[in-house]
Amino acid sequence: MRGFLGITVQWIQKETERMQLKSKLLAFDRFKGLHTGERICEKFEAICDEYNIKDKLDYIISDNAANMRKAFTVCFPTEQGEEHDDDGDHLDDPELWHDLTLEDQETVGAAMAKTQRLQCFAHTLQLVVKDGLSETKVASPSLSKLSKLSSLLHTSTTFKDVFEAEFGEQKWIPAAVITRWNSTLRQVKAVIQCEHLKLCAVLEMAGHKELLFTTREWNLLKEMVDILKPFGEATDLTQGEKIVTISAVVPSVLSLNHHLEKLKPQVRFLNGLVRILQASLNKRFIGICISVQMARAEDGITAPFSDPVYLKAAALDPAFSLLWVEHHVLGSCDIKTEVTQKVKAKSLPGYC
Numbered sequence: 001m002r003g004f005l006g007i008t009v010q011w012i013q014k015e016t017e018r019m020q021l022k023s024k025l026l027a028f029d030r031f032k033g034l035h036t037g038e039r040i041c042e043k044f045e046a047i048c049d050e051y052n053i054k055d056k057l058d059y060i061i062s063d064n065a066a067n068m069r070k071a072f073t074v075c076f077p078t079e080q081g082e083e084h085d086d087d088g089d090h091l092d093d094p095e096l097w098h099d100l101t102l103e104d105q106e107t108v109g110a111a112m113a114k115t116q117r118l119q120c121f122a123h124t125l126q127l128v129v130k131d132g133l134s135e136t137k138v139a140s141p142s143l144s145k146l147s148k149l150s151s152l153l154h155t156s157t158t159f160k161d162v163f164e165a166e167f168g169e170q171k172w173i174p175a176a177v178i179t180r181w182n183s184t185l186r187q188v189k190a191v192i193q194c195e196h197l198k199l200c201a202v203l204e205m206a207g208h209k210e211l212l213f214t215t216r217e218w219n220l221l222k223e224m225v226d227i228l229k230p231f232g233e234a235t236d237l238t239q240g241e242k243i244v245t246i247s248a249v250v251p252s253v254l255s256l257n258h259h260l261e262k263l264k265p266q267v268r269f270l271n272g273l274v275r276i277l278q279a280s281l282n283k284r285f286i287g288i289c290i291s292v293q294m295a296r297a298e299d300g301i302t303a304p305f306s307d308p309v310y311l312k313a314a315a316l317d318p319a320f321s322l323l324w325v326e327h328h329v330l331g332s333c334d335i336k337t338e339v340t341q342k343v344k345a346k347s348l349p350g351y352c
Contacts, residue, residue, distance in 0.1 A: 002030065003030070003031040003032070003035060004028055004029065004030055004031055005027065005028075005029050005031045005040065005043055005044075006025070006027065006028045007025075007026045007027045007028075007044065007047055008023060008024065008025050008026065008241070009023070009024055009026050009053070010022065010023045010241070021242065021243065021244060023241040023242065026047055026051060027047045029043070029047075031043065037066075037068070040068065057116075058116065059116050059117070059118050059309070060116065060117045060118070061117075061118045061119075061120055062117070062120060063120045063123040118307060118309075119304055119305065121238050121245075121246075121249050121252075122235050122238055122239055124284050124285065124304070124305075125181075125231060125234060125235055126180070126181045126235075127280070127284060128231075128277060128280045128281050128284055129181040129228065129231055129277065130181055131276055131277070131280035132273050132276045132277040132280060133181070133184070133273070135272070135276045136270060136272050136273040136276060138220070138269065138270065138272065139220060139224060139270065139273065141217065142213065142217040142220050142221055142224075143184070143188075145210075145211050145212075145213060145217070146173075146187060146188065146191055146221070147176060147187075148211055149173060149191065149203075149211050150173045150174065150175050150176070150187060151175070152208065152211070153172070153173055154175060158206070159206050159208070162202055162205065162206050163202055166198055166201075166202050167194055167198070167202075171190075171193075171194065172190065173187060173190045173191055174186050174187055174190060175187070181231075182231075182232045182235050182236075185225070185228050185229070185231070185232050188221050188224055188225055188228075189225055191221065192218070192221050192222055192225065196213065196215075196218050199213070200212050200213065216269070219268070219269065220269040220270065223267060223268065223269050223270050224270060224273070226263075227260075227263060227267070227270060227273060227274060227277070230255070230256055230259050231256060231277075234248070234252040234255070234256060237252060238252065244313070244317065246309065246310065246313045247313035247314050247316070247317035247319070247320055248314075248317075248319075248320070249288070249305070249310050249313070249314070250288055250291075250292075250310050250311060250313075250314040250320075250324065251314055251320045251324040251328065253281065253285045253288050253305075254288070254292065254324055254328035254329060255324070255327075255328050256281060257278060257281055257282065257289075257294075257328070257330070258327070258328045258330065260274050260277055260278040260281070261278070261330065282294075282295065284304060284305075285304065285305045286303040286304060286305070286306075287302075287303035287304050287305035287306025287307070287310075288305050288306075288310060290303055290306060291306065291310075291311055291339075291342075292325070292329045292331075292339050293329075293331060293335050293338065293339060294329065294330060294331065308346050311343050311346055311347065312343075312346055312347045314343075315343045315344070315346075315347040316347055322340055322343060322344075325339050325340050325343070
């Protein structure tokens, strides 16, 4: 129950004729008291001053909690005299993991675009999956049983002994963490690796018939893994610190959208999950969809993830280049050609 503020820095440094990507931890400091935007801003600026780097910053990336958004709008105000409300937000308040209202998103999004503060891709993806799971009621009974089963393994030595006698000491079902959706995926993947009938027998023998998974629930969990596995891969891909990760954002978002589109006629139990995931993905990454002509821009609104750096990074990374346009932009050949020309014009100086 202690709060900490962690700050990392990434930069490119030339060493013996080679460009090297560097990553360092600048601070991991105890943070006491209210976690308001203003106090986070003060702490952040003090650390920047300590290293004399504030004027060298190109982009700042933080999670999407409301107080973090406020902090970096305060650090890099868009207008003189701009007011910032202080409503006493706490980082450990689960409500902060919910996004702002659409109106507030538009206001803050406009500020972000001017201050070069980028939203955290992994956290935004977390919100997409959270949208899907919270609105898919058909999966709730299965996930509830799974959560209780995991808790039982962590609290009952008697049940743990019975479980390990059947499945081995290396078999484990991890707990899920509310702020890390992929912990739920790991939990589901772990349980379906157990043989269904053996698990039912173990639960019945231990006196926990209420946790038995029906055949339908078991197959639903398997289908959930098929749906969410690419989301986990995208999360892992963009969390490395020894490689450039921003270039994977556009290909990942478009690939996930394509994945969900292909799944629509195949799913048996979780049609709603696929539909909600796709709607949330397109909403939260609307800037990318607009950039590739899969959505229309609204006048006067700066859409999330609309910064040209995402397209440039993807195009200039040899791992992706422009292959994602052909494979994952859902549109006609003419649209794909137009998108390709647009990306080249943005990424290659002097290209016509």
